[in-house]
Amino acid sequence: MIAVKLSHFQALVVFALVISIAFGFLGRRRPIDRVKYALWTLLLFLLIGVGIGWAMYPFSH
Amino acid sequence: MSGSEGARVSPAEEPPPQETRREAIAFVVAAASWLVPGLGHALLKMWGRAVICFLTVGVLVWVGAGMRGNLFNSRGNDAFDSLGYLADLGTGGFYWVAKSLEKNGPDVSRADGDYGTRFLATAGVFNLLAALHAYEVARGRKV
Numbered sequence: 001m002i003a004v005k006l007s008h009f010q011a012l013v014v015f016a017l018v019i020s021i022a023f024g025f026l027g028r029r030r031p032i033d034r035v036k037y038a039l040w041t042l043l044l045f046l047l048i049g050v051g052i053g054w055a056m057y058p059f060s061h
Numbered sequence: 062m063s064g065s066e067g068a069r070v071s072p073a074e075e076p077p078p079q080e081t082r083r084e085a086i087a088f089v090v091a092a093a094s095w096l097v098p099g100l101g102h103a104l105l106k107m108w109g110r111a112v113i114c115f116l117t118v119g120v121l122v123w124v125g126a127g128m129r130g131n132l133f134n135s136r137g138n139d140a141f142d143s144l145g146y147l148a149d150l151g152t153g154g155f156y157w158v159a160k161s162l163e164k165n166g167p168d169v170s171r172a173d174g175d176y177g178t179r180f181l182a183t184a185g186v187f188n189l190l191a192a193l194h195a196y197e198v199a200r201g202r203k204v
Contacts, residue, residue: 004127004173011176014124015183022117022187025110026194029204 008053016045087199094192096153101195114191121184122155126162130177131169145178151185 006014024038076084094101099115102108126132133145149156159181168174197203 002127003129004124004177006124006128006173006176008172008176011128011180015121015180018117018120019183019187022113022191025113026191 012046012049016042016049020045083200087196090199091192091196094195095151095188098153098155098188098191101192101199105195105198107198110191110194114188118152118155118184118188118191121180121187122152122159123162125177125180125184126159128173128177128180129163129165129168130174130179130181131167132156132159132163132181145182148182148185151187151189152181153188155184155188 020038020042023041024034028034028037090101090104093104094114097115098118099111099113101111102114103111131145133142133149135146137143137146149159152159167178169178194203
């Protein structure tokens with residue numbers, strides 16, 4: 001078994017990417033709609049993930 | 062009105078045989094989808110979705126196990142363990158794949174292991190969502 005070493009941000013990106021593509025395929029039928037939906041979901045995942053990270057920043061100091 | 066007339070079931074109350082058959086097929090599709098991620102969609106000839114479901118669950122399980130996430134078992138101590146077990150079981154056959162990949166067991170003393178636990182749980186919940194989607198498609202409620 002290969003050990004997977006990811007930083008916090010890399011883990012967020014991998015998670016967001018995989019789930020966005022899957023949501024795009026499950027949620028939409030036309031290829032162009034799938035791409036749009038996957039990109040939109042990916043953007044939201046990243047923005048909200050980083051946003052929550054910054055919102056928690058003051059409490060870690 | 063006689064007694065025999067009162068006991069008769071109106072045809073409107075019974076589902077048509079075609080509908081019953083469709084329901085049974087949908088149930089089989091959902092079970093197949095849970096057991097092998099993507100198989101339900103493959104049975105419905107939705108090849109793209111089948112491949113994506115298989116790869117998504119596979120990648121999440123592989124990364125989760127590689128990060129040494131916690132794979133819950135049936136002997137949980139509290140409600141969270143039981144919920145985690147249900148989520149992990151959602152991966153179907155991949156539950157045993159994850160178990161065989163994690164030869165050294167989980168290590169949640171580091172953030173990596175904690176993230177791995179979430180990856181594994183997400184794989185299960187996503188697979189359950191995909192199985193529900195396949196079920197709805199087989200019933201004709203979704204396209």
